[in-house]
Amino acid sequence: MLPKISKIKGVHPGLILQREIKRCNIKSSQLAIAIGEHKQTISAIINQKRGINPELSIKLADYFHEEEDYFMMLQAGYEVKIALTKNSERKPNLNNIRKVLFWDTTFDKIDWDKNKRAIIKRVLERGNDKEINEIIEFYGKSTVSTIVKSIKNSRLSTFKTNAEMHELV
Numbered sequence: 078m079l080p081k082i083s084k085i086k087g088v089h090p091g092l093i094l095q096r097e098i099k100r101c102n103i104k105s106s107q108l109a110i111a112i113g114e115h116k117q118t119i120s121a122i123i124n125q126k127r128g129i130n131p132e133l134s135i136k137l138a139d140y141f142h143e144e145e146d147y148f149m150m151l152q153a154g155y156e157v158k159i160a161l162t163k164n165s166e167r168k169p170n171l172n173n174i175r176k177v178l179f180w181d182t183t184f185d186k187i188d189w190d191k192n193k194r195a196i197i198k199r200v201l202e203r204g205n206d207k208e209i210n211e212i213i214e215f216y217g218k219s220t221v222s223t224i225v226k227s228i229k230n231s232r233l234s235t236f237k238t239n240a241e242m243h244e245l246v
Contacts, residue, residue, distance in 0.1 A: 079143055082150050087158035090129045090151040091122040097141060098123070112136040128152050169215035174200075174208050189215070197224050201240055202233040209243055221245055 085093060098105055105123055109116040114136065121127035129137070134148040141147075168189050176184045178199060189196065193216060200212045213221050225245045231237065240246045 079141055079147065082147065082154065085151065086154040088151065089125045089155050090148050091125045091127075093151060094119070094137070094148075095123045108140065112140050128156070169211050173211035174204075178203055178208065193220075194224050194228075197221055198228055198231065198236065201225065201245075202231055202236045204239070209239055213243065213245075218245070 079093065079097060095105075098108055105119045106116040108114075109119045112133075114133065118127065118133070122129065122133075129148045129152040131149055134152070135145045137143075138145045138147050171184075179187060187196070197212060197216065200208050204212070216224075222245045225240045228236070237246075
């Protein structure tokens with residue numbers, strides 16, 4: 078019996094397929110023949126060089142007695158994880174932002190997407206025009222504007238001044 082998707086969300090379907098092949102004590106070529114696929118296709122999936130398509134999901138699910146979309150859901154979860162990883166690696170041009178603005182954290186480890194609200198607030202409170210423009214360019218003016226409007230109060234008057242000067246309110 079295959080594990081519940083919620084427990085293995087974000088794992089490449091090839092890893093699960095490999096585990097099941099070992100558990101059932103069969104070879105990947107035997108599985109390929111049993112479901113009418115090329116053995117190279119199964120091998121590529123097991124080696125995480127290829128993903129699962131809907132037709133293959135149905136064939137594998139039938140073979141392993143699972144829901145037809147089981148392997149497609151695994152594939153989707155894996156692709157979402159990859160996309161999130163790529164997004165978290167996205168950074169503004171750090172040459173345009175002084176490290177001293179973020180004195181209380183490790184500058185190189187800032188998650189620029191996860192901490193977007195705090196970053197925008199900090200840069201508008203303490204940043205110069207170059208830094209503010211970099212943040213606006215990185216996040217997009219509409220995103221920055223929406224976040225600025227959601228910030229009810231700031232201890233520093235420069236926040237409001239900079240937001241007005243850059244037409245964010």
